[in-house]
Amino acid sequence: MNKTVSQRWQRRKAERPGEIINAALDLFVEKGYAATRLEEVARKAGVSKGTLYLYFDNKAALFKAVVRETVLPELERAENFVRDYQGSASELLNHMVYKWWQTVGETKLCGLPKLIIAEAGNFPEIARFYYDEVIVRARKLLADICRSGMAQGEFRSCHPDYAARTLISPLVFAAIWKTSFKQFEQVPFDINIFLEHHLDLFFNGIRKTEV
Amino acid sequence: MNKTVSQRWQRRKAERPGEIINAALDLFVEKGYAATRLEEVARKAGVSKGTLYLYFDNKAALFKAVVRETVLPELERAENFVRDYQGSASELLNHMVYKWWQTVGETKLCGLPKLIIAEAGNFPEIARFYYDEVIVRARKLLADICRSGMAQGEFRSCHPDYAARTLISPLVFAAIWKTSFKQFEQVPFDINIFLEHHLDLFFNGIRKTEV
Amino acid sequence: MNKTVSQRWQRRKAERPGEIINAALDLFVEKGYAATRLEEVARKAGVSKGTLYLYFDNKAALFKAVVRETVLPELERAENFVRDYQGSASELLNHMVYKWWQTVGETKLCGLPKLIIAEAGNFPEIARFYYDEVIVRARKLLADICRSGMAQGEFRSCHPDYAARTLISPLVFAAIWKTSFKQFEQVPFDINIFLEHHLDLFFNGIRKTEV
Amino acid sequence: MNKTVSQRWQRRKAERPGEIINAALDLFVEKGYAATRLEEVARKAGVSKGTLYLYFDNKAALFKAVVRETVLPELERAENFVRDYQGSASELLNHMVYKWWQTVGETKLCGLPKLIIAEAGNFPEIARFYYDEVIVRARKLLADICRSGMAQGEFRSCHPDYAARTLISPLVFAAIWKTSFKQFEQVPFDINIFLEHHLDLFFNGIRKTEV
DNA sequence: GATGAATGAGATTTCATTCAT
DNA sequence: TATGAATGAAATCTCATTCAT
Known part of the structure; x- marks a missing residue:
């Protein structure tokens, strides 16, 4: 493992929740809670649907965050x-x-x-x-x-x-x-x-x- | 037949729309549009799900009404x-x-x-x-x-x-x-x-x- | 009761099934069995939905007829x-x-x-x-x-x-x-x-x- | 893990469409379009109802396919x-x-x-x-x-x-x-x-x- | 007999969530 | 850790059938 790569990875990992929250804010605000689909949030945040669940327990938790x-x-x-x-x-x-x-x-x-x-x-x-x-x-x-x-x-x-x-x-x-x-x-x-x-x-x- | 007996089956074409709108108002206001189930509206209005569709084309039309x-x-x-x-x-x-x-x-x-x-x-x-x-x-x-x-x-x-x-x-x-x-x-x-x-x-x- | 009215009524009654069958033929042939709605058959035959059931037990029976x-x-x-x-x-x-x-x-x-x-x-x-x-x-x-x-x-x-x-x-x-x-x-x-x-x-x- | 064990949960992106089409062909041919239930198609293809919609937009699209x-x-x-x-x-x-x-x-x-x-x-x-x-x-x-x-x-x-x-x-x-x-x-x-x-x-x- | 409002089972479709990879 | 195919519960809506009038 190359140290800089690993570090960049770490940084990425640290930034993920923020990127997801950002994407979610946009969509929640635009469409409302119910009409916002997590798939769209994931796409907008540049991650997969599954990844959302690594950082947030469920849709409601994401909303709260x-x-x-x-x-x-x-x-x-x-x-x-x-x-x-x-x-x-x-x-x-x-x-x-x-x-x-x-x-x-x-x-x-x-x-x-x-x-x-x-x-x-x-x-x-x-x-x-x-x-x-x-x-x-x-x-x-x-x-x-x-x-x-x-x-x-x-x-x-x-x-x-x-x-x-x-x-x-x-x-x-x-x-x-x-x-x-x-x-x-x-x-x-x-x-x-x-x-x-x-x-x-x-x-x-x-x-x-x-x- | 005693008319005051609660009958499951009643014809009340004139009153229905108002009763449905009333029930829907309560629920829409309480839960919001998306979270309101038509089945609940029907139950609250004392009619069946199908009856809703006799008076309103769909959920959105009911909301508008x-x-x-x-x-x-x-x-x-x-x-x-x-x-x-x-x-x-x-x-x-x-x-x-x-x-x-x-x-x-x-x-x-x-x-x-x-x-x-x-x-x-x-x-x-x-x-x-x-x-x-x-x-x-x-x-x-x-x-x-x-x-x-x-x-x-x-x-x-x-x-x-x-x-x-x-x-x-x-x-x-x-x-x-x-x-x-x-x-x-x-x-x-x-x-x-x-x-x-x-x-x-x-x-x-x-x-x-x-x- | 006027006798001619009563007679006309009788004639009408006798013709009903034929009129229904005729309307049903048109619609079954045009749309197929499943896509034909009995309400439409009734409307085309100039009777109410309920009347259909006076003459035919159900949709299948009408089709057979x-x-x-x-x-x-x-x-x-x-x-x-x-x-x-x-x-x-x-x-x-x-x-x-x-x-x-x-x-x-x-x-x-x-x-x-x-x-x-x-x-x-x-x-x-x-x-x-x-x-x-x-x-x-x-x-x-x-x-x-x-x-x-x-x-x-x-x-x-x-x-x-x-x-x-x-x-x-x-x-x-x-x-x-x-x-x-x-x-x-x-x-x-x-x-x-x-x-x-x-x-x-x-x-x-x-x-x-x-x- | 034994791969040959029948698993309820399998990823087989490549094979699914063909299997679904195959199941659908059987049922459409047997019962006709309207009388074929998508639930049955899913069961016959060994997938869930939802999976159908991963591969085909709707029933009509499946039929066309x-x-x-x-x-x-x-x-x-x-x-x-x-x-x-x-x-x-x-x-x-x-x-x-x-x-x-x-x-x-x-x-x-x-x-x-x-x-x-x-x-x-x-x-x-x-x-x-x-x-x-x-x-x-x-x-x-x-x-x-x-x-x-x-x-x-x-x-x-x-x-x-x-x-x-x-x-x-x-x-x-x-x-x-x-x-x-x-x-x-x-x-x-x-x-x-x-x-x-x-x-x-x-x-x-x-x-x-x-x- | 005739009506049509009312019913409710059952169909298609959506989407948050899970989990093998 | 990350993915995305797969799931299935749950929602809307349709329509053959019933039944009070």
Whole structure:
């Protein structure tokens, strides 16, 4: 055995799960869970159907891995960003919203909300994981910013959790729109106008009005 | 013969379609399209598998009928209500939001948004129908109210279509929440607080500030 | 009850089976046994599906009735004709062949040979009936003519049963051709040329050559 | 591991299609297309229902494959034989007739004419293929021999295509007989007597009578 | 007698999963 | 470890037959 070959083999082996997850993400997002055939995933990942089962117990396990592996890294990145942020709450929220759209709305992650929503009923395990590890954390991230905005007299007083939800709703809405209805629209949906309106209304609504 | 006795064999041509659609709505909403077995639909509707095919050409046709029959009547009712309404734009929008939640969020229709979103990719025909007959009409309904609010100096000037979207987003968000994540939440999601916050922010944001 | 109405009703009742058999013949011949749906037979006969079962026990029974009722009358007519015939064997055979084509080959009975052949395996009862009541009788009819032709020195000596089969084969062949392949042929199959050739060869082959 | 032990699970990619076609031929010929269950085909071929679909798209495709694979090889063999033949037209035709009976009439191919005739209506594609690739070619083969017989003064002048049809008819007739009615006959049908009579009449009828 | 809505057995087909190679 | 041929459970859909009206 040649050492470099063996090493390359090792590398390949280490990368396999990621390649499979990547292929699966594309297909799950495009077709949904039930309509995605493992044969296609395998083909797209450049492996055989049998190989899938070396890395994942079954279709459901693959699905879970896809969700886990694609969502968490982004969330952690966001948390780190917020931790280090210096500046006003408005500016930060504004940045978060546009950043979310950049990393989710404009990438293939855009289909993930739809996917998770669609399959939450069939995969309670996934839904719970997503709830605990993504939703709660993400909402806390935004709610904390709102809270600090109120503390600093930037925002008027309101329930930060619900404010966070109000802030997120249009993002989820837009992602879903893109996945499901964009293809039919006559007048194109302009995400920039939408976010601008949303943030304008939101900040107008939440900012402390000077007497 | 006692007619009230439960008979396995009954001729009820008129009632059947409605009963089948009703059963199908429940199951589609609960499990999604693919995971719903026609045998189950039949059992729930109290008919045999074959009877389904007397009234609907195939599974997809049944799905379409479910969407068509459950959504349109509500929308029409809303359109009529708006047409006859006398009062301020704020009051009307406020009413519309709570009414939506009452007729959709708190009934079994609550699962429909999720269902349509989940299946839009697999049923472009449905998605298009829903886009044309529901989304466009519903948005126009709200946008027209916003527009008239602006015309009457109640609201400051902004793009009515996008304002309408901002208004709707949290409703869709809440419906999806209920279908998919409510079961896991630790702190209960209070729809009243949510709508109150949303509308408070929204009207604060959109109302004409007196100089 | 009005007597004429009642009488008309009676007449109608008497004619029903015939109308059903007629419709069934058309469809069996056109589509084959398995591909013929009883609903279609009913529609074509102008009755309901249920009515079929008032007159025939099941699909197989209807099929048998179709065969029985459409074939036997023609055969009997032929037997009567032969019994009364005065003239040479050649002339009679010649006449029989053309007559067969006229009454079978050129009517909807043309599809019957194919039908019976196709279903003989699935309906041994039909096949046996057809063998006993049609094939044996028809062959005897022709064989007897051959036999008398030999007795009268018109034909040279040979086995009359096999001569009869030789005489019939091209007729069956032509009927099958028409049902199954006529639609594809480039050069049209000319039945007159075919029968002329066949009979020419046949009579040339069987006639007593004068020394 | 002992390879000769009967294993339920075997990989035999190369042999499978042939085995399946073979099993299907038997069953199609025995029961007809519609009455043949794919489960039975699978069982007879020693595979599972699913395996059928690895090799054939659907039932119709399997049917087509059966026809294609079983008929064409024999026809090609015959064409090669004729091409290389040295001798009189009568001898050749005589040989062809007996040979046909040997390879078709006395093997399981005997049921194929019936099968194709029976299904021509439901499978126009098959019928057309059979017409183009089998009937036209086979007829041409025989017609060419007749033609050369006429050219060499062996046969008197007639239309070679129709002579070929006359020659073939009794063969088809006999094959159909065997498949459909042989089981009921009282006096056994002797194929040798039949072919002898047929050829005797045919050659008597077609040969050039010396003046 | 006549109807046609309702039934349900049974057919074809799909595809996640297994396992000999 | 990797393959992909093979499996078989399970789904949709059809249609001969039944039976309340």
